[in-house]
Amino acid sequence: MGATGASAAVALPPDIQVLERGWLSANNVLLHGPQGAAVVDTGYCTHAEQTVALVQAALGGQPLAHILNTHLHSDHCGGNAALQARWPGVHTRIAPGEAEAVRAWDESRLSYRPTGQECPRFRFDGLLEPGTEVRVGARRWQVHAAPGHDTHSVVLYAPDAGVLIAADALWERGFGVVFPEIEGEDAFAAVGATLDLIERLEPRVVIPGHGSVFTDVGGALAYARKRLAGFVQDPQRHALYAAKVLLKYKLLEWQQVPVARLQAWAEGTPYFGLLHRAHFADQPEAAWLQSLMDDLVRSGAATREGALLVNG
Structure with missing residues (x-):
């Protein structure tokens, strides 16, 4: 089965299949086994129908037995509810730090309100406790705490295959936004500690949360540490x-949106207010938000078409 898309360039054991997605949805990792398959991370909610179709096609008639979430950012668990509806008996495990927030469906604690993102409510049946192993698919996976990008994130490592499911702790070129820093926590050190953990595990292959599977783990770690050092030296750079x-x-x-609507959304999204007050308070918030949009256009990440901002 192997990997799909660009990830096919890296050989994976036949029981591990990567559905490489874009940046709106995290990659989905299928772990096939005789007792049913598992999927690690489920994408964003607007892609949920596509996620169900992709997973169903990859299963080839095999049941989906498990959902595992490395962390609960909306791009990693937004398909949980749809997959649970399609396979009602699927067993869902999450990292322990957010169990109470999921039970209460506290969208502020779960980051959906602070980021202005969406996630349909889902249930969970068990926890991914760091320091333990889970047997899903055809092998055992070690669960390791991986704070930094998200305080409660975990990574999964199969030592027999040398494969690490790294989520947003390590990409081929960097790592995810350090969200606890937005809330005023000192989390850059946790990012460094997680990079040290990955180095100690000595994986041969890394499956990132976004982007292609890669094998140059040393190069990726060196790049990530350089990027981290830049953020530590200049926290405003990370905030921007x-x-x-x-x-x-x-x-x-949204793909395209009136500039006024996007600005209104940003003004009502708590993380923008926190970032502005902590790092850019010398500028009026509306002007700062406009400068961010201008930067997206200058970089080619967006284009302007009259009153619309269009995804680039």
């Missing part, structure tokens, strides 16, 4: 990056 990512993500969801 985070703001642009949030804006671009919503543009990916």
Whole structure:
């Protein structure tokens, strides 16, 4: 079965299949086994119908037995509800730190309100406890805490295959926005500690949350550490990056939107207010938000068509 799309360039064991998605939806990792398959991370909610179709095609009639979420950002669990509806008996496991927030469906604690993103309510049946192993698909996966990008994130490692499901802790070129920093937490050190963990595990193959599967783990770690050092030296640089990512993500969801509507959405999204007050308070918020949109256009990430901002 192997990987699909660009990920096919890297050989994976036949029981591990990567459905490489875009940046709106995280990659889906299918773990096939005789007792049914598991999917790790389920994409964004606007892609949920497509996610169900892709997973169903990949299963080839095999039941979906497990959903595992590395963390609960909307692009990693937005398809949970749709998959649970399609396979009602599927067993869903999440990292333990957000169990109570899921039970209460607290959209502020779960980051959906602060980011201005959506996620349909889903249930969970068990936890991915760091320091334990889970047997899903054809092999055992170690669960490791991987804070930084998200305080409660985990990564999954199969030592017999040397395969690491790294989520947003490590990409081929960097790592995800360090969201706890937006809320005023000192989380850059946690990013560094997670990179050290990955180095100690010595994976041969990394499946990132976004982008293609890769094998140059040393090169990816070196790039990530250089990027982290830049953020530590200049936290405003990370804040600007985070703001642009949030804006671009919503543009990916909407594809095109009146500039006035996007600005109103940003003004009502709590993380923009936090970033502005902490790092850009010398500028009026409306002017700062407009500058972010202008930067997206200058970089080619968006285009202007009259009063519309269009995904580039």
